Amino acid sequence: MKAIEVNGVWKKYRKGEKFYSLRDLIPHITRNLFQRRNAGNGELAKEEFWALQDVSFYVAKGEILGIIGANGAGKSTILKLLTKIIKPYRGEIKVHGRLSALIEVTAGFHPDFTGRENVYFNGAVYGMKKKEIDRKFDQIVEFSGVHEFIDTPVKRYSSGMSARLGFAIAAHVDPEVLLVDEVLSVGDMNFQSRCVDKIRELLKSGTTIIFISHNISLVQNLCKRVILLERGKIIRSGIPNEVIPYYENSSLQQQEQIIKSRISKMEKNDKESNLQDNAACHVLNVRVCDHAGNKKEIFEFKEPLELHIDYMVTGAAQDIAISYEIIRSDGASCLAGSSLRDGFPLNNIQGKNSLKIKLSSFPLAPEAYYIKVSILDKDMLHSHVLERKGIFSVRSGIVGAKTKAILIPKAEWMTLGSQIRN
Amino acid sequence: MDAMLKELINYQELLFAFTRRNIQMKYKQTSMGVLWAIFMPIIIIFSGVIVRKAMAVLAGAPLTSQEISSVAVKSLPWAFFVTALRFAVGSLVGNMHLVTKIYFPRIIFPLSYVLGQSLDFLVAGVFLTIVFIITKVGVSIYLLWLPVLLLFLFLLTAAFATVLACWNLFYRDIRHIVDVLLTFGIFYTPVFYDASMFSGLRLFFLLNPMGSLLENINRVVVLHQPPELIWVAYAGLWAIGGAIFAWKIFEKAEPQFVGEISPQRGGLRFRQELWRKKNEK
Numbered sequence: 001m002k003a004i005e006v007n008g009v010w011k012k013y014r015k016g017e018k019f020y021s022l023r024d025l026i027p028h029i030t031r032n033l034f035q036r037r038n039a040g041n042g043e044l045a046k047e048e049f050w051a052l053q054d055v056s057f058y059v060a061k062g063e064i065l066g067i068i069g070a071n072g073a074g075k076s077t078i079l080k081l082l083t084k085i086i087k088p089y090r091g092e093i094k095v096h097g098r099l100s101a102l103i104e105v106t107a108g109f110h111p112d113f114t115g116r117e118n119v120y121f122n123g124a125v126y127g128m129k130k131k132e133i134d135r136k137f138d139q140i141v142e143f144s145g146v147h148e149f150i151d152t153p154v155k156r157y158s159s160g161m162s163a164r165l166g167f168a169i170a171a172h173v174d175p176e177v178l179l180v181d182e183v184l185s186v187g188d189m190n191f192q193s194r195c196v197d198k199i200r201e202l203l204k205s206g207t208t209i210i211f212i213s214h215n216i217s218l219v220q221n222l223c224k225r226v227i228l229l230e231r232g233k234i235i236r237s238g239i240p241n242e243v244i245p246y247y248e249n250s251s252l253q254q255q256e257q258i259i260k261s262r263i264s265k266m267e268k269n270d271k272e273s274n275l276q277d278n279a280a281c282h283v284l285n286v287r288v289c290d291h292a293g294n295k296k297e298i299f300e301f302k303e304p305l306e307l308h309i310d311y312m313v314t315g316a317a318q319d320i321a322i323s324y325e326i327i328r329s330d331g332a333s334c335l336a337g338s339s340l341r342d343g344f345p346l347n348n349i350q351g352k353n354s355l356k357i358k359l360s361s362f363p364l365a366p367e368a369y370y371i372k373v374s375i376l377d378k379d380m381l382h383s384h385v386l387e388r389k390g391i392f393s394v395r396s397g398i399v400g401a402k403t404k405a406i407l408i409p410k411a412e413w414m415t416l417g418s419q420i421r422n
Numbered sequence: 423m424d425a426m427l428k429e430l431i432n433y434q435e436l437l438f439a440f441t442r443r444n445i446q447m448k449y450k451q452t453s454m455g456v457l458w459a460i461f462m463p464i465i466i467i468f469s470g471v472i473v474r475k476a477m478a479v480l481a482g483a484p485l486t487s488q489e490i491s492s493v494a495v496k497s498l499p500w501a502f503f504v505t506a507l508r509f510a511v512g513s514l515v516g517n518m519h520l521v522t523k524i525y526f527p528r529i530i531f532p533l534s535y536v537l538g539q540s541l542d543f544l545v546a547g548v549f550l551t552i553v554f555i556i557t558k559v560g561v562s563i564y565l566l567w568l569p570v571l572l573l574f575l576f577l578l579t580a581a582f583a584t585v586l587a588c589w590n591l592f593y594r595d596i597r598h599i600v601d602v603l604l605t606f607g608i609f610y611t612p613v614f615y616d617a618s619m620f621s622g623l624r625l626f627f628l629l630n631p632m633g634s635l636l637e638n639i640n641r642v643v644v645l646h647q648p649p650e651l652i653w654v655a656y657a658g659l660w661a662i663g664g665a666i667f668a669w670k671i672f673e674k675a676e677p678q679f680v681g682e683i684s685p686q687r688g689g690l691r692f693r694q695e696l697w698r699k700k701n702e703k
């Protein structure tokens with residue numbers, strides 16, 4: 001049985017000016033009388049955009065569905081539509097059963113009222129009857145952990161306390177359908193884990209849940225099915241092991257674009273500073289290639305790569321050394337090597353030259369990286385550095401590959417028997 | 423059945439919770455507490471008595487106790503009407519965080535203010551009844567009309583409250599216009615005087631639905647006369663027609679609320695916004 005059905009839903013928003021006073025409206029109307037509105041070009045008027053385009057999905061009873069996507073992809077719009085705060089432009093939405101939303105759980109609080117009064121008022125906002133709240137009151141207070149302050153006005157609460165109380169109320173509505181939107185980010189670690197436990201408990205008792213979070217590992221752990229939104233469209237849906245890597249890769253690519261644009265801005269500044277350095281040797285260009293020697297930007301996990309370096313030596317310096325470094329997008333240095341260390345002599349060189357560095361396969365974690373190459377003469381007097389060149393990224397093939405670690409080795413795991421040996 | 427009405431019945435507990443909250447909010451951190459419910463009508467009544475005294479002096483006739491009773495019985499409904507509207511007009515905009523975050527029938531906002539004000543009206547009404555008993559105003563069979571007239575008063579106030587709260591969300595000047603109209607409305611409504619005093623203008627005063635209601639309340643409570651049925655019917659038409667009109671308007675506008683609402687001009691959020699913009703420049 002389906003608890004939520006969303007069929008072909010479209011929603012548009014307007015950007016640009018609106019009128020808040022009659023004084024603004026009257027000139028607008030007269031202007032419109034004389035200028036014809038630009039009719040045509042589809043259903044979108046000027047300055048309108050689609051927040052959701054033809055979104056359809058369903059959630060079965062007792063199922064938990066995860067919705068992921070970048071900021072502005074339309075996740076919260078979907079929740080607002082489901083809670084009936086806004087209405088779709090086209091399409092239909094069906095929700096079977098009592099719905100509760102863990103969105104902005106403190107919205108209904110009035111600062112002058114005590115915790116107790118706010119529990120009763122907010123409970124009513126969520127559609128609970130007074131008797132029901134009476135019955136659950138102790139549970140709510142216990143869950144929130146603000147017992148001592150329940151008769152204190154909420155304006156004296158810390159933000160964490162009011163958020164905890166808000167969550168506690170919303171979680172005790174006993175909904176048949178629960179919407180969760182990134183509320184777990186409030187409260188301390190202890191409270192967060194209690195919230196996750198509560199969600200699991202509700203799930204066990206047959207509640208249907210839609211779970212929205214940027215905490216990908218939590219989505220992966222809780223959800224059996226995930227949909228991925230991008231600019232108001234569902235671009236992937238299915239089991240987490242398929243959808244999440246796709247999302248991580250696409251966000252990786254976006255990250256790469258951002259790095260590129262940032263770097264190109266920096267290069268302009270570099271060029272000016274380059275004029276003043278009269279280094280005898282220069283790095284001209286760096287390319288990242290696969291082992292066949294073709295320039296490449298996206299690598300599979302553990303795919304071996306080559307660095308192709310063009311450099312130029314002028315004048316005095318003839319004996320040089322080259323060093324390279326692979327740097328993660330956030331600036332962490334991951335790998336480094338140099339011709340000196342590897343014992344590759346670069347003597348008696350003049351003019352333009354190229355060389356390649358062949359790197360064997362290593363388990364670099366999925367992320368975006370760039371290369372830094374330095375060239376220096378033997379006396380280390382004149383050096384030249386070419387940084388932020390050769391951007392590449394490693395694609396994630398498996399779920400949970402995204403980590404803060406630099407390397408992800410493939411290790412062998414085995415049990416040593418059930419007893420601990422000394 | 424009408425979908426919005428069904429929702430309202432589903433959420434009736436919330437309507438009462440809201441009403442309770444509004445009442446609590448009004449009396450929280452006030453020194454006079456519930457006396458406020460009587461204070462406002464008393465001020466209006468005294469102003470009315472002074473006006474009537476001036477009229478009596480000009481006419482060279484003494485001010486009768488019946489005239490004072492008339493002023494009193496008309497001042498109460500007027501105070502209810504004015505105060506309820508003042509609160510209700512800003513009810514949607516003032517609760518913006520609730521309107522945009524949580525779903526429930528939004529008509530609860532204006533209605534809860536009207537209901538909350540009804541309690542004040544009730545308190546003042548009990549007080550006035552005691553005064554009338556002491557001063558021996560007396561009763562007549564026509565007093566039975568009072569519940570009908572009060573029902574019309576409630577419906578009319580609720581209708582105005584709903585429509586104005588709704589419009590104020592789209593155009594903020596509604597609030598200021600209403601403020602001005604309510605302040606000076608007392609001169610265009612027969613509160614301090616009777617419509618019959620102006621023979622030529624009588625029709626003008628009675629066409630104001632509040633005017634015809636007040637006049638008839640005065641007739642059945644103080645003057646012990648039968649109500650003028652035609653004007654009762656006229657006020658009833660306003661009340662019931664207005665309620666239906668308000669309901670339809672609200673139903674049509676509700677889906678647009680979230681997209682159109684913005685912080686109250688002059689409110690804290692709005693000033694913060696202005697301040698931020700100024701700093702950006």
